[in-house]
Amino acid sequence: MPQSSPRFSTGSSSESRAARLLFSLKTKEKTSTSDLLGLVQCVDEFTRALVEGEALDLLTELELPQTLRLETLRRLSQGARPTPTPGELVRVERGSWNVEVLLPTAALVFILKQYIHPTVQQAWNESRLRERLVEFMREKAFGGARRKLEEKAIQAPRHGTVEVVAVEERASPSQSETVLEVRLEQRNIMAVRSSDPQLIDEFLRKLRGEEPFDR
Numbered sequence: 001m002p003q004s005s006p007r008f009s010t011g012s013s014s015e016s017r018a019a020r021l022l023f024s025l026k027t028k029e030k031t032s033t034s035d036l037l038g039l040v041q042c043v044d045e046f047t048r049a050l051v052e053g054e055a056l057d058l059l060t061e062l063e064l065p066q067t068l069r070l071e072t073l074r075r076l077s078q079g080a081r082p083t084p085t086p087g088e089l090v091r092v093e094r095g096s097w098n099v100e101v102l103l104p105t106a107a108l109v110f111i112l113k114q115y116i117h118p119t120v121q122q123a124w125n126e127s128r129l130r131e132r133l134v135e136f137m138r139e140k141a142f143g144g145a146r147r148k149l150e151e152k153a154i155q156a157p158r159h160g161t162v163e164v165v166a167v168e169e170r171a172s173p174s175q176s177e178t179v180l181e182v183r184l185e186q187r188n189i190m191a192v193r194s195s196d197p198q199l200i201d202e203f204l205r206k207l208r209g210e211e212p213f214d215r
Contacts, residue, residue: 016105019142020090021047021149022170022181025097025162035186036097038160043099045159046152046182047087051103053148054141055111061136062129105137142178149180163187 023046025031025039059069087107091100146169153164162184170179 016137016176017139017141018105018177019050019103019145020172020177020179021050021087021101021103022179023097023099023101023184024181025184025186027096027186029186031097031186032161034161038162039097039099039184042159042162042164042182042184043101045156046149047101047103049152050142050145050148051087051107051111054145055108057144058108058112058133058136058141061140062132103142105141108137108141145178146180149182153182158187159184161187 021043023039023043025035027035056069056073059072088102088104089099090102091098093099146167149167153167157164164182165185166181166183168181168183170181172179
């Protein structure tokens with residue numbers, strides 16, 4: 001009989017940590033198609049970078065052999081990444097564009113279930129691993145989120161015609177939630193108005209993962 005897939009249960013969502021990412025594009029000129037696509041690309045890449053980095057931290061926390069961690073890293077870097085981005089699109093505001101994405105710890109579970117090494121899946125029923133998983137989700141997840149996003153900004157600051165200029169931590173209404181703002185600015189301006197309904201619809205579809213965009 002085929003083995004059932006492992007369960008990555010962490011308890012209720014109220015017991016787990018989360019990260020709230022605020023992407024703000026301040027515009028001095030009319031917003032272009034390239035500006036909006038660059039913002040979409042930034043949201044996608046920074047969100048994935050944070051989730052994948054936290055997933056690897058979790059593997060380290062579980063004290064798995066280095067060979068298994070390296071194999072998972074290889075799968076993350078070489079595998080076809082799933083869509084949509086593993087997070088909840090909370091809010092999109094026009095004008096000076098603001099995009100808010102909520103990343104629960106369930107996003108880490110999503111990544112692990114996609115890429116984790118089969119040996120780890122087979123061992124997941126061990127109580128020691130379950131206890132460490134729950135501890136990480138409740139107390140440690142996203143603790144180094146700002147550093148990870150700052151590193152991503154250094155590696156890839158430019159996205160089309162917009163550029164990341166700052167990553168800042170904001171006050172959070174909850175101790176279990178980390179709030180970070182990624183600020184972007186226009187660099188090149190093209191004559192396409194953001195009031196174009198077709199452009200707005202395309203932008204929202206890409207953010208929701210309903211259609212792909214060119215990387």
